[in-house]
Amino acid sequence: MGAVDLGGGRQHGKKGKRKKKRRVGVKLDMTPLVDVAFLLLTFFMLTTTFGLPQVMEINLPPSESKGEITEASLLLLRVTEQGSIYWNFGTDSPRPIAWEELKGFLTERSNANPTMITLIKMDRKSKYASMVRMIDELNLTNVTRFSIAPLLDQDKKIIEEVVATTP
Amino acid sequence: MGRIKKKRVGVSLDMTPLVDVAFLLLTFFMLTTKFKPLEEVEINLPSSHAKYKLPESDVMTITFSPDGKIFLGVDSQQLRAQLFGEQNKLKQSIPVTLEELPSLAQEARSVNPKLRTVIKGDKESMYGPAEDVMNALQKANIARFELVTELSRDE
DSSP: OHHHHHHHHHHHHHHHHSOOOOOOOOOOOOHHHHHHHHHHHHHHHHHOOOOOOEEEEEEOOOTTOOOOOOGGGEEEEEEOTTSOEEEEETTSOOEEEOGGGHHHHHHHHHHHOTTOEEEEEEOTTSBHHHHHHHHHHHHHTTOOOEEEEEOOHHHHHHHHHHHHHOO | OOSOOOOOOOOOOOOHHHHHHHHHHHHHHHHHOOOOOOOSSOOOOOEEOOOEEOOSSSEEEEEEOTTSOEEEEESOHHHHHHHHOGGGTTSSOEEEOTTHHHHHHHHHHHHOTTOEEEEEEOTTSBHHHHHHHHHHHHHTTOOEEEEEEEEOOOO
């Protein structure tokens, strides 16, 4: 009894005189912090672009190299100013082909003749995008042996003749 | 008297995990973001199915815009100062003429032999400037180069 009294008495007695140290619960308002964090997060998420652009590799043969090519295995692809393609082997007369058919055509031809050499002749006024597309089609069909040359006036004349003779 | 007072429930949600994740993502994006360097001209890249990514360093970029202007740029600031002079070292690329291009390209390659040549052309541009650039590169004995494209979306 005495012990209890003592304990209780002490507590009660002290409370009056000494201030009990209150544990202060630190309550911080996190809202602005979180607001700013989310703002920055959205900013970085929207501005980040992960993908680097792709590159397409081209190895042009050195200009002085003169490889021995048989005419029959030389596929000539001429791209005109309007962006249409004419193809021929060797000295055959050129025939038009659509961009959509190019992939199938190239696969077929390169399977038939694996040693085929492709020469792309591009008109200076044709679109750069059509050159990229042409090389892309060649890469897709694993035709890796190709070269690029300018479309000369005589090529233009040949194509004009073809256009004139075909309805 | 007999009615029981409805206790109002204080909804207290523990936001800590949410904030943790938000900060984690924030740090990630802040550390991985590299701001795109300002370009002299805006180029709309043509699309292709090429598989390779543009390397991050040791690249020499030859850009040609639809109006036929040619720009040469290298990624290292030091090399830029050496090639184009101190005053141009902060510029990403500088306009060059077709005549200057072979010698500049050769000079850059002699300083840094690991330099890879990439050609960046606008898809609306004509083939003519591309041909000129390729001829200039052949003059500089650069037979291997890359065309920068965008991954095409269609399949």
